[in-house]
Amino acid sequence: MTQAAPARAQINNVPLGILLMIAATVVFALQDGISRHLAGTYNTYMVVMVRYWFFAAFVMFLAARAPGGIRAAARTDQLWLQIFRGVLLVGEICVAVYGFTVLGLIESQAVFICYPLLVAALSGPVLGESVGWRRWAAIGVGLIGVLIILQPGMGVFNPAAIIPFISALMFAVYGLVTRYAARQDSTATSFFWTGVAGMVFMTAIGIWYWEPMSQTDWFWMALLCVSGVTGHWLLIKCYEMAEASAVQPFAYFHLIWTAMLGMAVFGEVVRNNVAIGAGIIIAAGLFTLWRERVKG
Template identity: 30%
Template sequence: MLLPSASAPVGNIEPPSADDPPRAIAFIVISTVLFAVLWVVVKLLSPRYSVYELTFFRNFFAIIPAVLMLVHYGDFGVLRVKRISGHVWRAVLGITAMMLGFASYTLMPLANAVAISFMSPLVITALSVPLLGEKVGPWRWSAVVVGFVGVLVIVNPGEGFLTTGALVAIGGAAVTALAMITIRQLNRSDKPVAIVFYFALFATLFSALPLPFVWVTPQGWDWALLIGAGLSGGFGQHFMTRAFALAPAAVVSPFNYVSLIWSTAAGWLFWGDLPASNVYFGAAIVIASGLVILWRETRRGVKF
């Protein structure tokens, strides 16, 4: 449920290959910490580098963890996928969501942006009807409606308008949902390790296209931060993938929400930002709605 900018993201997973909930929970918490490191670095570097350049470096250095995942898997034959066009489309959606997510971190407090990103499972549920032909019952539709009310509480449009940051964050969450739906479709024929590898590869290629127009040569320690951002994002994806391979989604997914703790702590530590009470209240509503959807989909046997 993390932004692929984030993060990331739910969907790049296999049915549990072993029953080890404690290790799965440890892995998912580690992944949220790594994604939080990525978000902090992006926000720190955003005054000096464009979102396009930050997106490129995040994907370029994430190739390293993706290759390590492939080597660990031990079968390069998984790269022979049925629909390479599906992976291209997933990369387009992924980097779009990533850029919107990165932009939202620069336009509003980090915790606010992360809280809004939790709406992605709600959008996935709503779009699964026309795009995947799934049936959504009253429980999940009710959760979607209540969850969107929670988003409104977070953005607090009481003065009759939404801030640019809120609109960008909402757009990022919506595109993330589209990317996750694409991953669901790819999971039917391709291995998760292949999905992760091709995303890193194509996302790097596509995010390099605008570089001639926005390039700023990194200086000094900025190189270390950029490398750290890519490795954090890539290894965060790795630990998330491993977590879902070790335990059911119903066990693992709720721990994604601890990312709100890290983003709140980082926002206060680096920028002195503390979310208003409406952000916590709205986030609680969105999280509860997401858990209801998770519960219903788990009962239906849906693979995330």
């Protein structure tokens, strides 16, 4: 996943922020590739559960080092909302990883990148924000790009192609709920509950699906956990260094690295409709980000 809440002090060093964002997309693409490999061999629930154990440990480590410690980070007046956020995100990750095993990295990510458009579309009814006709037009164009990728009327439509769209929709709702929670809670509090609630929920499910893992795959699992922590750390530093509106367009590099990994390692092919549809989605997403920056 290539989006996180901004953290603490804002320095606004845009070049460094861009470099950190690009580095984060490289790490997250690697994480996607490892997730596809492991979830193709073992069940998705166990893979995500172990990944969340390390993520929760990272979150609690950051909270313990912050002023006030874990108690300050965990303090919230909207506990059930924070728990819902954490459960929603871990559910979205399960759907996304399952999509990698069914559709592959390239097609899954090509559809998933429409999530900023879904955030823009849902920000009106969910948060009461104003969505002008230009952004509605961009949302419509982006969804045309999704349809080009999915090809629902071509007679060879694979219903599994809906999986990454469901993942994108869940992530969009997660983003909106996070923005709503930020009206009362700090970034540190939301980040803490993202890891802890997700870990508890995923452990309650994943522990029943435990499978023996080979020594080699334990190495890949360890690398998956390290990449998850590293990616989130890079994002936190990225948003400390620069405004989100300046660096967010570079999150689309995630698709480029994922496509390269899919072709080089998993033998995937970029079909013409996927390339055209992804290009349209990216263009619409960049326009939406630009409009938000202009309005801001």
